[in-house]
Amino acid sequence: GIQVEQSPPDLILQEGANSTLRCNFSDSVNNLQWFHQNPWGQLINLFYIPSGTKQNGRLSATTVATERYSLLYISSSQTTDSGVYFCAVERSGANSKLTFGKGITLSVRP
Amino acid sequence: DAEITQSPRHKITETGRQVTLACHQTWNHNNMFWYRQDLGHGLRLIHYSYGVQDTNKGEVSDGYSVSRSNTEDLPLTLESAASSQTSVYFCASSEGGAGTDTQYFGPGTRLTVL
Numbered sequence: 001g002i003q004v005e006q007s008p009p010d011l012i013l014q015e016g017a018n019s020t021l022r023c024n025f026s027d028s029v030n031n032l033q034w035f036h037q038n039p040w041g042q043l044i045n046l047f048y049i050p051s052g053t054k055q056n057g058r059l060s061a062t063t064v065a066t067e068r069y070s071l072l073y074i075s076s077s078q079t080t081d082s083g084v085y086f087c088a089v090e091r092s093g094a095n096s097k098l099t100f101g102k103g104i105t106l107s108v109r110p
Numbered sequence: 111d112a113e114i115t116q117s118p119r120h121k122i123t124e125t126g127r128q129v130t131l132a133c134h135q136t137w138n139h140n141n142m143f144w145y146r147q148d149l150g151h152g153l154r155l156i157h158y159s160y161g162v163q164d165t166n167k168g169e170v171s172d173g174y175s176v177s178r179s180n181t182e183d184l185p186l187t188l189e190s191a192a193s194s195q196t197s198v199y200f201c202a203s204s205e206g207g208a209g210t211d212t213q214y215f216g217p218g219t220r221l222t223v224l
Binding site: 095098103 | 141143152155158169213214215
């Protein structure tokens with residue numbers, strides 16, 4: 001099956017800093033989504049981004065499908081950004097089924 | 111507002127017992143999914159459904175079953191609970207079809223099998 005690798009596995013930031021989270025995948029994809037799992041366990045969809053660039057407030061994401069990677073940018077980080085960030089991809093032909101990476105644990109310190 | 115709910119939120123059971131976890135969505139989505147989340151493994155797909163009466167096995171389906179009798183519900187049954195099934199279980203749904211196919215997740219059920 002498709003492989004999804006996220007890096008770095010862990011990240012510690014001081015409040016106000018910027019960061020880039022990376023997701024590499026091993027095959028062509030129809031669908032790529034970024035999720036944030038907050039400290040209470042809730043999974044929130046951040047972006048649906050199979051290609052191109054999107055922005056939502058302090059967060060933005062870019063997917064370069066031809067090179068099989070996606071980046072999530074967090075600017076001016078806040079303590080509420082802490083949690084685990086997952087990248088999930090739908091391999092071409094997989095019909096809505098997502099394969100998740102193992103996640104990046106982000107801790108933002110005040 | 112549309113939502114996806116799971117019940118119970120926490121469950122403790124004994125080895126060998128049958129357990130059913132409920133998932134209910136009011137998005138009117140065609141697709142529904144069950145995942146389990148374990149340390150070191152991320153989220154793994156257990157079963158999924160593309161519509162009423164449709165069910166399919168995912169990556170880690172052994173010991174689990176689902177049924178889809180209506181659009182809103184996809185209950186997950188553990189036929190004979192095992193300690194290896196101690197995990198956090200998430201249900202998700204998506205619209206399906208062409209276009210944006212964002213998945214929306216329920217709050218999760220923490221299951222402990224003793």
